Amino acid sequence: MALAVGCRARPGKSRDNKTGSWRVFKPEFEHEKCSKCGMCQTLCPEGCIHEDAEGTFIPDYVFCKGCGICAEECPKEAIAMKQEEK
Amino acid sequence: MMEITEGSHAVAEAVRLCRPQVVSAYPITPQTHIVEALADFVANGELDAEYINVENEFSALSACVGASAAGSRTYSATTSQGLALMFEVCFNAAGMRLPIVMSIANRAMGAPLSIWNDMQDSISLRDAGWLQFYAEDNQEATDLHFIAYRVSEDPTVLLPAFVCFDGFILSHTYEPIDMLTQDDVDRYLPRFSPPERLDAADPISFGMYATPEYYHEFRYAHDKALKEAQNVIAKAGKEFATLFGRDYGAMVEGYKLDDAETVIVAMGSVCGTIKDAIDEMQTDGKKVGLLKIRVFRPFPSEDVAKFIKGAQRVQRIAVLDKNISLGAKGATALEVKDALYGSAVPIWNYIIGLGGRDVRKKDIKEIVSLAEQGHGDQFYGLRKEVL
Amino acid sequence: MAEKCKSCELFDSGHRACGGCGAALAARLVTKAAGTETIVVSSTGCMEVFSTPYPETAWKVPWIHSLFENASAVASGIEAALKKQGRREKIVIMAGDGATFDIGMICISGAFERGHDFTYICYDNEAYMNTGIQRSGATPYDASTTTSPAGSHSFGNKRPKKDMPAILAAHGAPYVATASIAYPADLMQKVEKAINTPGPCYVQVHAPCCTGWGFEGEQTIAIAKLAIETGMWPNFEMVDGKVTKVKKVVRKPVTEYLKTQKRFRHLFKPKLQDAEIAAIQAMADRNAEKYGIDIKLKKEG
Numbered sequence: 001m002a003l004a005v006g007c008r009a010r011p012g013k014s015r016d017n018k019t020g021s022w023r024v025f026k027p028e029f030e031h032e033k034c035s036k037c038g039m040c041q042t043l044c045p046e047g048c049i050h051e052d053a054e055g056t057f058i059p060d061y062v063f064c065k066g067c068g069i070c071a072e073e074c075p076k077e078a079i080a081m082k083q084e085e086k
Numbered sequence: 087m088m089e090i091t092e093g094s095h096a097v098a099e100a101v102r103l104c105r106p107q108v109v110s111a112y113p114i115t116p117q118t119h120i121v122e123a124l125a126d127f128v129a130n131g132e133l134d135a136e137y138i139n140v141e142n143e144f145s146a147l148s149a150c151v152g153a154s155a156a157g158s159r160t161y162s163a164t165t166s167q168g169l170a171l172m173f174e175v176c177f178n179a180a181g182m183r184l185p186i187v188m189s190i191a192n193r194a195m196g197a198p199l200s201i202w203n204d205m206q207d208s209i210s211l212r213d214a215g216w217l218q219f220y221a222e223d224n225q226e227a228t229d230l231h232f233i234a235y236r237v238s239e240d241p242t243v244l245l246p247a248f249v250c251f252d253g254f255i256l257s258h259t260y261e262p263i264d265m266l267t268q269d270d271v272d273r274y275l276p277r278f279s280p281p282e283r284l285d286a287a288d289p290i291s292f293g294m295y296a297t298p299e300y301y302h303e304f305r306y307a308h309d310k311a312l313k314e315a316q317n318v319i320a321k322a323g324k325e326f327a328t329l330f331g332r333d334y335g336a337m338v339e340g341y342k343l344d345d346a347e348t349v350i351v352a353m354g355s356v357c358g359t360i361k362d363a364i365d366e367m368q369t370d371g372k373k374v375g376l377l378k379i380r381v382f383r384p385f386p387s388e389d390v391a392k393f394i395k396g397a398q399r400v401q402r403i404a405v406l407d408k409n410i411s412l413g414a415k416g417a418t419a420l421e422v423k424d425a426l427y428g429s430a431v432p433i434w435n436y437i438i439g440l441g442g443r444d445v446r447k448k449d450i451k452e453i454v455s456l457a458e459q460g461h462g463d464q465f466y467g468l469r470k471e472v473l
Numbered sequence: 474m475a476e477k478c479k480s481c482e483l484f485d486s487g488h489r490a491c492g493g494c495g496a497a498l499a500a501r502l503v504t505k506a507a508g509t510e511t512i513v514v515s516s517t518g519c520m521e522v523f524s525t526p527y528p529e530t531a532w533k534v535p536w537i538h539s540l541f542e543n544a545s546a547v548a549s550g551i552e553a554a555l556k557k558q559g560r561r562e563k564i565v566i567m568a569g570d571g572a573t574f575d576i577g578m579i580c581i582s583g584a585f586e587r588g589h590d591f592t593y594i595c596y597d598n599e600a601y602m603n604t605g606i607q608r609s610g611a612t613p614y615d616a617s618t619t620t621s622p623a624g625s626h627s628f629g630n631k632r633p634k635k636d637m638p639a640i641l642a643a644h645g646a647p648y649v650a651t652a653s654i655a656y657p658a659d660l661m662q663k664v665e666k667a668i669n670t671p672g673p674c675y676v677q678v679h680a681p682c683c684t685g686w687g688f689e690g691e692q693t694i695a696i697a698k699l700a701i702e703t704g705m706w707p708n709f710e711m712v713d714g715k716v717t718k719v720k721k722v723v724r725k726p727v728t729e730y731l732k733t734q735k736r737f738r739h740l741f742k743p744k745l746q747d748a749e750i751a752a753i754q755a756m757a758d759r760n761a762e763k764y765g766i767d768i769k770l771k772k773e774g
Contacts, residue, residue, distance in 0.1 A: 001528065003300070003303055003304065003307055004527070004528065005183050005244060005281075005282075005307070006181070006182045006183035006184070006244070006282075006292065006293075007181070007182070007293065007294050007295075007296050007300075007304055007527050008282065008290050008291060008292050008293075008294065009290070009291050009294060009525075009527060009528045009529070009530045010288075010289065010290055010291075010530075011289055011291075011485065011530060011532065011533040012485070013487075013528050013529040013530060014485045014486065014487035014488055014524070014529040014530055014531040015485060015486060015487045016487065016529060017487040017488075017489065017529055018487070019486065019487060019488075019489070022492060023492075042502075042657050043498065043654075043657065043694055044498075044501075045490060045492075045493065045494050045495075045497035045498040045501065045693075046486045046488075046497070047482045047484060047485070047486055047501050048486045060486065062486075063486035063487060065492035065493075066492060067492035067493035067494075067690040067691060067693075068492075068493065068689070068690060068691030069493055069498075069690065069691055069693055069694055071691065072691040072692065072694065072695060073694050073695075081691070107553075107554060107557040107558070108550060108553040108554050108557065110550065134557075135557065136553035136554070136556055136557050138549055138550070138553055138587065139587065140546065140549070140583060141579060141580075141582065141583030141586070142579060142583070144542075144543065144546070144579070144580070145543065145545075145546035145549070145579070145580050145583055145584075146546075148539060148540070148543035148546030148547050148549075148550065148580065149546050149547065149549045149550030149553070150550055151539050151543075151547050151550060152514070152537070152539070152546070152547035152548060152549065152550025152551035152552075152553075152554065153550035153551065153553055153554040154550075154554075155537050155547075155550075155551065156512070156550070156551040156554035156555060156558075157554060157558065158553070158554035158557055158558060160550065160554070174540055175539070175540065175543065178539055178540055182539070284512045284535040284536075284537055284551060284562075285535055285562075286509055286510045286511065286512070286534065286535055286562050288535075289532065289533055289534050289535045289536070290535060290536075291525055291530035291532050291535075291536045291537075291538075292535075292536065292537040292538070293525075293537050293538035293539055294525040294526070294527040294528075294530060294538065295521070295522060295525060295526060295527065295538075296527045297526060297527070300527050300528075
């Protein structure tokens with residue numbers, strides 16, 4: 001990739017940085033409890049929680065840093081943080 | 087079209103003809119007449135630009151950064167303290183590769199506070215990565231703005247430019263100017279159309295930060311672009327000559343160098359005085375010539391070496407500097423010494439005219455005598471009675 | 474009208490913010506509210522640094538960073554250029570509290586005085602976080618930072634938070650608001666309103682910082698809520714200088730908020746600092762009175 005004039009870039013390359021490798025704890029989603037409120041998706045600082053075909057939510061573990069906000073804020077306590085086996 | 091006009095007004099008219107879309111203005115002696123004239127143009131519908139009354143010079147150049155990044159041709163003017171306040175933004179604008187053109191009505195730096203002319207202000211920013219043009223007279227000051235925009239905006243350059251002219255000496259002096267017409271300028275200077283700009287249709291992040299893996303290479307690319315700008319200057323200058331008869335293709339100019347035994351090297355308005363003094367000295371049988379430098383960045387090292395080599399009778403070189411890198415020498419002298427490294431010809435530095443001290447023909451003649459006697463590397467013309 | 478994009482992620486994953494970062498969430502929510510027809514101007518700071526290490530950028534809208542203090546001046550130039558080019562993009566500045574309350578004051582004051590049409594979002598994490606947690610004009614009273622540390626001869630930051638909303642309202646800003654990542658819908662609504670109000674508008678967004686304030690990243694939203702519930706962060710809107718809407722709460726004592734963060738730990742350990750906590754409580758009480766935060770409970774009998 002040629003050096004960009006003036007230190008500039010177009011969107012997309014941040015996704016080369018797989019921040020999922022930072023994780024110590026991993027959010028496990030229990031979809032049966034999910035009320036589909038979408039708070040987890042709204043509050044994720046990584047923007048890596050996506051709605052699936054059923055209207056419930058799943059994180060993209062490639063980028064999930066395991067911060068735990070989704071688990072903490074889920075009104076149905078449908079997300080649990082589990083220490084990740086590496 | 088010939089007109090007799092104040093330097094500042096000529097510059098303002100030249101800028102008007104360049105059709106900037108955004109003018110960022112803050113007053114400071116001795117450039118204020120420029121921004122006032124531009125304000126008048128806007129108020130009377132003669133310049134279709136957004137005129138921003140910024141609250142300080144730092145913001146003046148910052149606004150230009152934004153306007154240029156968004157794809158508009160932009161302009162500001164400053165000097166001395168104002169330029170110093172913009173120091174940080176100067177490095178930023180150049181590193182971001184934004185083709186902003188800024189007039190500098192050269193003025194001494196405080197402390198001590200001075201409103202009068204010398205070149206310490208723009209010279210002190212020679213490391214920032216801008217093109218630097220220096221005008222000998224108001225015709226050059228005017229024309230160099232057209233050249234500056236044309237060179238700055240060239241897609242292989244994309245670097246900001248200072249157009250420098252001596253404060254008061256040029257900015258406030260009335261001279262006859264051959265002013266181009268709007269059609270002339272429209273023919274010479276195409277509409278500003280940068281390859282990249284802030285635009286929702288093609289989102290780009292400008293001004294990212296560079297880690298050690300990349301910074302070195304960005305600096306290299308910048309330096310390369312600035313050095314190679316001399317080719318663009320040559321082309322732009324030659325085209326100007328073809329269209330309008332005045333040649334700005336060369337970064338240096340020789341005056342009576344052919345048989346000169348003493349060569350004076352200088353920049354700016356003092357060159358006019360030097361030429362007059364040379365004519366008088368030639369009449370008296372003294373062989374003196376002038377190497378005028380019109381572009382200081384990129385520094386024309388090769389051209390300086392070539393011209394001095396061509397002055398086959400040269401026995402000594404007197405470099406005049408209206409600036410001093412305090413603790414060392416004048417900036418031009420240091421550059422010239424580098425350009426002539428290996429030459430046996432003695433190179434003497436004379437610091438002249440700081441803080442508006444007048445430099446007259448007799449001073450030039452005295453400097454030549456001092457050089458002939460081997461007395462150099464000094465502040466010329468110190469008033470010993472006040473020391 | 475700014476294009477609202479409810480499902481549009483305009484702040485991409487892969488950025489390098491700490492896990493649980495309030496500012497990162499603010500960037501996501503603000504860009505969502507602003508939409509694609511937006512040019513973002515960032516100051517130097519956490520958000521700029523964690524989002525744009527060349528060649529990686531997390532921004533999917535046009536974005537520019539110049540220097541620490543000049544986002545408002547750069548935005549002024551962009552606004553002028555867009556006007557002349559007849560373009561419709563909206564300009565949103567995103568700057569931290571250091572860039573806004575301190576080093577950027579001159580540029581902000583000038584830009585607001587000139588009345589440029591842009592929206593200034595200050596993501597307020599209450600210190601210079603990017604450089605390692607130094608005190609800013611937004612740092613609350615008694616917060617410990619590296620340049621206002623608590624110690625045997627100090628309770629931390631000696632000064633109350635600068636009232637930036639009032640300062641900018643005094644400049645004639647047509648719309649000024651405070652918001653919080655704790656209430657994302659409210660935040661996005663305020664951002665949208667600011668963008669759609671002509672002139673210079675200001676939204677100060679509370680963005681708790683787990684690294685700088687000393688709490689676990691999962692608590693970011695909870696702590697942001699406590700700030701509002703204790704009156705430490707009044708959440709309000711001002712239109713043409715007058716407070717029009719306030720988030721009302723049944724107020725909790727400030728200790729509920731202070732005890733959650735290491736930056737206030739010295740008020741509790743080794744000794745409970747009653748006088749200092751009382752002073753902070755008084756500030757919260759003054760906020761409550763000034764903005765009408767308290768829900769008036771019906772008296773019995």
